[in-house]
Amino acid sequence: MISLHGLTKEFPGGVRAVDALDLEIADGEFFALLGPSGCGKTTLLRTVAGLETATSGRIVIGSADVTALPPGRRDVAMVFQDYALFPHMDVTANIAYPLRVKKVGRAEREAKAAETAARLGLAELLARRPGQLSGGQQQRVALARAIACHPAAFLFDEPLSNLDARMRLEARTFLKRLQRELAVTTVFVTHDQGEALAMADRIAVMSAGRIRQVGTPSEVFQRPADTFVASFIGSTPMNLLPGVVKDGTVRVAGAVLPAPPSLADGEEVVYGLRPEYMDLSATAREDGFAGRVSVVENLGTSFLVTVEDDDHLVQAVVPEDAEPSPGDAAWAVPRHARALFYRDG
Ligand code: ADP
Ligand code: MG
Numbered sequence: 001m002i003s004l005h006g007l008t009k010e011f012p013g014g015v016r017a018v019d020a021l022d023l024e025i026a027d028g029e030f031f032a033l034l035g036p037s038g039c040g041k042t043t044l045l046r047t048v049a050g051l052e053t054a055t056s057g058r059i060v061i062g063s064a065d066v067t068a069l070p071p072g073r074r075d076v077a078m079v080f081q082d083y084a085l086f087p088h089m090d091v092t093a094n095i096a097y098p099l100r101v102k103k104v105g106r107a108e109r110e111a112k113a114a115e116t117a118a119r120l121g122l123a124e125l126l127a128r129r130p131g132q133l134s135g136g137q138q139q140r141v142a143l144a145r146a147i148a149c150h151p152a153a154f155l156f157d158e159p160l161s162n163l164d165a166r167m168r169l170e171a172r173t174f175l176k177r178l179q180r181e182l183a184v185t186t187v188f189v190t191h192d193q194g195e196a197l198a199m200a201d202r203i204a205v206m207s208a209g210r211i212r213q214v215g216t217p218s219e220v221f222q223r224p225a226d227t228f229v230a231s232f233i234g235s236t237p238m239n240l241l242p243g244v245v246k247d248g249t250v251r252v253a254g255a256v257l258p259a260p261p262s263l264a265d266g267e268e269v270v271y272g273l274r275p276e277y278m279d280l281s282a283t284a285r286e287d288g289f290a291g292r293v294s295v296v297e298n299l300g301t302s303f304l305v306t307v308e309d310d311d312h313l314v315q316a317v318v319p320e321d322a323e324p325s326p327g328d329a330a331w332a333v334p335r336h337a338r339a340l341f342y343r344d345g
Contacts, residue, residue: 001024001025001026001027001060001061001062001185002023002024002025002048002059002060002061002153002185002187003023003024003025003059003060004021004022004023004024004048004057004058004059004060005022005057005058005059005060006020006021006022006056006057006058007020007021007022007023007044007047007054007056007057007058007059008020008021008054008055008056008057009040009043009044009047009052009054009055010055016209017040017043017044017209018040018043018044018047018209019040019208019209019210020057020210021044021057021209021210021211022211023204023211023214025185025187026185027185028183028184028185029185029186029201029202030176030179030186030188030199030200030201031185031186031187031188031200031201031202031203031204032187032188032189032190032195032196032199032200032202032203032204033045033187033188033189033190033203033204033206034190034191034192034193034196034203034204034205034206034232035191035205035206035207035232036191036207036232037191039206039207039208039209040206040208040209041157041158041189041190041191041206042081042157042189044189044206045078045155045157045187045189046078047059048061048074048076048155048187049071049074049076049078049155050066050069050070050071050072050073050074050076051071051078054067061074061075061076061152061153062075062152072101075151075152075153076151076152076153076154076155077098077145077146077147077149077151077153077154077155078146078154078155078156078157079142079143079145079146079154079155079156079157079159080142080157080159081157081158081159081161081162082162083130083138083139083141083142083159083162084142085130085138085141085142085145086130087129087130087131088129089129090126090127090128090129091113091117091122091125091126091127091128091129091130091133091141092110092113092114092117092126092127093113094130094141094145095113095116095117095141095144095145095148096109096110096112096113096148097145098145098148098149099112099113099148099149102149109148112148113126113144113148114126116144116147116148117141117144119144119147120140120141120143120144120147120178121140122137122140122141122144125137125141135162135163135164135167136163136167136170136171139159139160139162139163139171142159143159143175143178147178147182151184152184152185153184153185153186153187154179154184154185154186154187155186155187155189156186156187156188156189157189158189158190158191159171159175159188160172160175160190160192160195161190161191161192168195172195172198172199175199176198176199188200193232193233193234193235194235196217197217197220197221197233198217200217201216202214202215202216202217203215203216203217203220205220205228205229205232205233207228207232212225212226212228212229213225213226213229220233221233221234223340224238224272224340226342226344227240227270227272227342227344230272230340230342234274236274236275236276236299236304236315236317237275237315238272238273238274238275239271239272239273239274239275239278239314239315240270240271240272240342241253241270241271241312241314242268242269242270242271243257243268243269243270243271243341244266244267244268244269245259245263245264245265245266245267245268245269246265246266247265250263250269250271250341252271252289253289253311253312253314254289254290254309254312255286255287255288255289255290255334256286256287257271257287257334257336257339258287258336258339260341262341263341267343269341269342269343270341270342270343270344271339271340271341272339272340272341272342273334273335273338273339273340274338275304275315275316275317276317277334277335277338278314278315278316278317278332278333278334278335279316279318279332279333279334279335280305280307280316280318280322280324280330280331280332280333281330281331281332281333282328282329282330282331283331284331285331285333287333287334287336288331288332288333288334289307289309289312289314289331289332289333290309290329290330290331291307291308291309291312291313291314291329291330291331291332292307292308292309292327292328292329292330293305293306293307293324293325293326293327293328293330294306294307294308294313294326295326296323296324296325296326299317301319301320302317302318302319302320303317303318303320303322303323303324304316304317305317305318305324305330307330307331307332314332315332316332
């Protein structure tokens with residue numbers, strides 16, 4: 001278990017990379033820290049690992065307060081974005097390095113390295129140096145090095161970001177299966193919302209050193225807490241449009257939509273709907289956004305369709321057998337039960 005209490009990291013010059021952050025990560029959990037570049041993910045991970053000193057706040061790992069302990073005494077293993085392998089050492093020596101630091105005897109650490117390497121499909125590569133390995137193989141060596149010393153937690157800083165798109169998908173599945181088997185608490189940092197949704201048990205969405213929302217992948221996808229999370233999560237951008245409540249309806253870009261009872265008459269809101277929950281109609285609908293199809297993008301088994309008129313733009317994902325043509329008149333009709341209403345826009 002990892003818990004952070006009011007954790008703050010301020011760099012000289014006043015940059016608050018991590019800002020009074022509270023977080024509880026459960027034992028054995030695969031936890032993703034998701035956020036845009038520069039939001040403080042790496043700093044948070046490095047502070048938990050002890051590579052940065054916290055400005056204030058506390059870090060508890062298991063039952064021990066480790067805030068003041070050096071990295072070597074925190075019982076965590078970090079995998080860096082660039083893997084940080086030793087170029088002059090072969091695979092065995094790289095994997096065994098933390099064991100050597102811990103003064104484990106040569107025979108035992110080489111046996112341990114070989115066993116871990118085999119588990120990660122590296123058995124044939126033990127004598128190679130990092131420069132003789134592909135990106136995916138280097139990434140597995142970095143993982144093996146983290147696993148070999150049986151830490152209480154893994155800290156992964158964008159470990160898949162240097163792999164090409166195809167390898168990254170394979171590595172996702174591989175890493176998730178491995179984490180399940182080892183059942184070791186894992187904090188996985190990524191800026192890729194798809195990666196976080198696919199892999200994590202829970203996700204914390206970060207922005208500017210703070211956490212906007214913590215939840216399961218389906219919670220943050222279905223119920224984003226604010227417009228930042230709403231626009232950050234999802235493989236196609238969420239429709240977000242200003243609206244105003246009137247007579248039990250919400251008027252949004254010319255459409256008259258059902259209003260939930262929680263909204264008061266006259267209130268200004270931001271209306272949110274995922275393109276996946278927007279249908280297209282070729283006939284006029286009062287509860288739809290009227291416009292013309294401007295762009296049709298092929299997503300493989302579906303199309304992302306942009307419908308525009310002079311003052312609004314909405315997007316819908318439509319099935320592959322319903323491909324519209326640019327210039328067609330269209331009404332984008334929300335599945336009303338899926339609508340989200342925000343007051344933070
Ligand atoms: P992320 O990993 O989410 O991209 P970082 O943790 O690397 O974000 O950076 C968060 C913020 O802290 C950024 O504004 C960055 O410029 C700043 N920062 C990171 N490391 C340092 C440092 N060593 N000194 C000063 N500022 C830093
Ligand atoms: Mg980073």
